[in-house]
Amino acid sequence: MRARRAAVAVTVAAAALATLLGVLAAWPIYQTPWLLVPAVAGLVLGSGIVWVSVRLRWSAPLLLTVAVVVFALTVLPVAVPLAFLGPPEGLLPWAADALAAVVTGWKQLLTLTLPVGTYQTVLVPAYVVFFVTSLSTGWIALRGRRVVSLAALPLLVPIAFGTVFGSAEVSAPLRVGAVALFAPREVALWVAAAALGAVWVAWHAGADRRAALRLGRAGRSAIVRGRATRVASATAMLLLAGLIGLTFAPALAAERVVPRDSVDPELVVAERPSPLAGYREWMTDARIDAPLFEVRGTDALPGRLRLAVLDDYDGVNFQVSPEAAGRFTRFPSGPSVADPVRVSITIEGGYDDIWAPTAPLGGPPQFAGPRSDLLADAFYVNRDTGAAIAVPGEPGSEGLAPGDGYAAQMSAAPDEQLEGAPASDTPLLDIETMPELAAWIRAQNQPATAAGLTELVDRLRARGYLSHAMSGTDSEWITRLAEQHGTRFEPSVGGHSIARLEELFAQLNMQQRSVGERAGEAQLVAAVGDDEQFAAAAALLARALGFESRVVLGVRLGAGVPGVTGCQSVCTGEHLSAWVEVRGEVGAWVPVDATPQVTLPPTSLSEGEQLPEFPTAAEERDAREVDPPLGFGDRSEAADEADQGAPAAGLWPVVRAGLLALSALVLLAVPLLFLPLAKRWRARLRRREPVAELRAIGAWLELVDRAADAGVHVPRAMARSDTARLLGTEAARQIATEVDRAVFAPGDFSDADADRLWHLVDGEAVKHRAETGAWGRLREAFALRSLGIRLGRRREHFSGSGSGSGIDSGSDSVARASRPEELS
Structure with missing residues (x-):
């Protein structure tokens, strides 16, 4: 008993150390204290199930069944903390997702940008690793000394999980004098894992010697020699692990390839039309009041x-660069943001595009609405630009749709001021293409500094004039501007190509030359356009x-600028604007805001001409022919038709979650259903043997196999008559006699005789099931004794009826169960 308690304590301690190393290895993946919850739960529950199974002498199938049930009941509170932040009715879909994550969570973990935190069900794989490690370590260690050393293998699983699913980046080199240790953190973890495995093997290798020493059956010198050998082996193992780590760490640090590098999603948003090109569409009468x-x-x-x-600017449009477009990834966790506030967004009827309105995010959003599950799996963020997209990929609705909503922590910090030197001493665009x-x-005679750029943008805005159209003096936007600011209509051409922006700067240059150096600011107003042209012009000024x-x-939000x-x-649509972000x-x-002013209308002068005392309305300028702008988020007729089926489409997330949960349960059930089905198939083959003698032998083997699964121990090489006395039933004695006659007696053995034996076997099975409870029948269905593997308790008789021979099968300590086919 003392040795048993020591073995249990050593096993739990080893599993706890492996769990601790696993937490340290997986910390870069999650970076959340909640990782300790599945670690501790997996250790306690896994070790506890094994301890109970040993005390109660459970069979392996029963142990596996209990482990699966316990895992299924605890996975939601342990590994999916976000499930309890919503309403109670949402727990069932979360539970289905958690069970499905047993199968799909591994790939999901690879497709997310690190760290993943507690995002959705990403902690389920970690819980599986910790739970299975403790369970398998304890089960192997407490089965017997012959296989106990194999428990060192599951002890390495947690640290392997952190390595395989972790980032490609390793820890910074550690310099000790002139020596540089590459990837010190990773090397230290693997050396510690190797040390744990070495100590485990060394400890159990000396268990017999320690027992012999306690009983006084071994000499002290032999024990000392054996201990020295084990210490030397363990030391050599540690030195070898450290040498391997230090040898391969430089190559690991130079270029490490992990599975996540090959499965990162790439969303090609650059193929979509530039949303800036469709800016004016929102200022039309049809969309200016559309709720977004x-x-x-x-x-x-x-x-x-x-x-x-x-x-990215290609000379025609500003758009998302191909490089940035490839960096849109899932957003399981975000950095801490300044002045965090909880912001809720609800999509209204006028908006249906992929771009999600956000400020700097401090964490993943929680989606609401009928498509919440679908959107949660289709939300991506570009961590370089901060832009967010939602691409559920439904036919006719690629992005957000009316009724969708989400809430997230966002930064409410005020805008910073531009300061410092530029990022480059030379222009970041080909200045010769824009004379x-x-x-x-x-x-303007301004320096290439933050102050100089700020002054240039301010002058650009002050000398511009807001206009959203080429024609339409009675449009809603000009009516509102006239009421608020006295703005009058001035025509302006759309687009923000180099030709269009060069035309804008040409107007400014001509006006400045015409009015001379002493002109006031009102006389320098000449360029006409809106946020599309002026934001693009300000961005090129910065470059x-x-x-x-x-x-x-x-x-x-809140205060805007005059005009928007x-x-x-x-x-x-009236509130939609464009501005510039600049970095030095x-x-x-x-x-940096770029919207032009709305109070001072432009004047047109020739060089040397004086301003008129009473200005008149400007004559409409000739405009070059341009293609109509592509609408920002235009809906096609196909999309409108698809919307008619939106209610049916809302059922898909529920169906999908159900199918995933069903698939997970099927995969979990396959190993459980294998044994009962295999036994039934074996009996079917025996019953259908074409030769009567073989069919009779099959009946005897089936009887013995069923008895073995019921707990009866049949020693090796026992005659059929002795086996029948051991089974203690009249049917067993009859079948044994008839099979001996079929095998050894001369004459034919008929099919009717063989069928009669199978009827006796079936009758014995019916009588045994009537005497055995449901739990006993389930235990026998998953028993392994008929396959030669004995893990549970023995019983002397097959059924309660009949008299046994009095053979004490428990006293046969050296006999091992054999396959029934070996019985003669």
């Missing part, structure tokens, strides 16, 4: 919500001075 989304918050709201972030832009910058820049399409108001609750040599991206 509703914004609510428990506290102060962010100053801006971004939709698309466009970082008018270069001429305007030279004419010409060496600053990095990108164009952002979004809305302002901020939305208070429900954002409509150091620091973060800083938003």
Whole structure:
């Protein structure tokens, strides 16, 4: 008993150390204290199930059944903490997702950007690893000394999990004097794992010697020699592990390939039309009042919500660069943000695009609405630009749709001020392709600094004039601007190509030359356009001075700017705006507004001409022919038709979750159903033997196999008559006699005789089932004794009826169960 308690204590201690190493190895994957919950739960439950199974002498199938049931009951509270943040009715879908994650969670873990935190069901694989490690270690260690050393293998599983599913980046080299240790953290973990395995093997290898020493059956010198040998072997193992780690660590640090590198999703958003090109579509009478989304918050709201972030300019459009487009990944966790607030977004009827309105995110959003599960699996964030997209991929609705909603922690920090030097001493664009832009910058005489860029953008806005259309003096947008600011209509051409922007700067240059150096600011107003042209122009101004820049399409919350108001609750097309984000040599991206002013109309002068005392309305300029702008998020007729089936489409997430859960349960049930089905197939083959003598032998073997599964121990090489006395039933004696006659007696053995033996076997089975409870029948169905594997208790008789021979099968300590086919 003392030795048994020591074995249990050593096994639990080894499993606990392996779990601790697994937590350290998997920490870069999760980076959340909640990782300790599945680790501790897996250790306690796995070890506890094994301990109970040993005390009660459970069979392997029973142990596996209990383990599966315990895991299924505990996986939700242990590994899916987010399930309890929502309403109680949402627990059932979460439970289905948790069971499905046993199968699908591994690939999901590889497709997410690290760290994943407690996102959805990503902790389920970790719980599986910790639970199975403790369970298998204890089961192997407490079965017997012959296989106990094999328990060192599952002890390595937790650290292997952290290595395989971790990041390709390793820890920074550790320098000790002139020596550099590459990947010190990873090497230390594997050396510790090797040490654990070596100590485990060494400890159990000396168990017999320690027992002999206690009984006084071994000499002290032999024990000392054996101990020295084990210590030397363990030391050599540790030195070899450390040498291997230090040898291969430089190559590991140079280029490490892990499975996640080959399965990262790539979403080609660059193929979509530039949302900036469709900006004017939102200012038309049909869409200016269209509700896009509703914004609510428990506290102060962010100053801006971004939709698309466009970082690449090809001379025609600002769009998402191919490089940035490939970096849209799942968002299981986010960095801490300044001034975090809880913001809720609800998509309204006027919006149906892939771009999700967000401020800098501090964590993954929680989706609501009929497509919440679908959107949670289709939400991606570009960690470089901060833009977010939702691409559920439903036919006719690739992005967000009315009724969708989500809530997330977002930053409400105020905008920073642009400071410092530019990122480059040379322009970040080919300045020779835009001579008018270069001429305007030279004419302003501003330095290539943050202050100089700020002054240039301010002058650009002050000398521009807001206009959203080429024609339409009675449009809703000009009516509202006229009421608020006295704005009059001026025609302007759409687009933001190099030709269009060069035309804008040419107007500014000509006006400045015409009015001379002494002109006031009102006389310099000449360029006409809206956020599309002026945001693009400001971005190119920044690049010409060496600053990095990108164009952002979004809305302002609260206070806006003259010409484009901020939305208070429900954002409509009227609130959509574009601005620029600029970054210098150091620091973060800083938003810079570029909307032109709306109060001072432009004047048209020839060089040397004086301004008229009473200005008249400007004559409409000739406009070059341009292609109509592509709508931002236009819905096609196919999309409208698809919307008619939206209610039916809402059932798909439920059906999908059910199918995944069913698949997981089927996979878990396969190993459990294998044994009963295999035994029935074996009996079927025996009953259908074409030769009567073989069919009779099959009846005897089936009787013996069923008795073995019921707990009767039949020693090796026992005659059939002795076996029948051991079974203690009249049917067994009759079958044994008839089979001996079929095998040894002369004459024919008829099919009727063989069928009569099978009837006796079936009758014995019916009588035994009547005397055995449901739990006993289930235990016998999964027993392994008929296959020669004895894990449970023995019984002397097959059934309660009949008299046995009095043979004490438990006293046969050296006999081993053999396959019934070996019985003669």
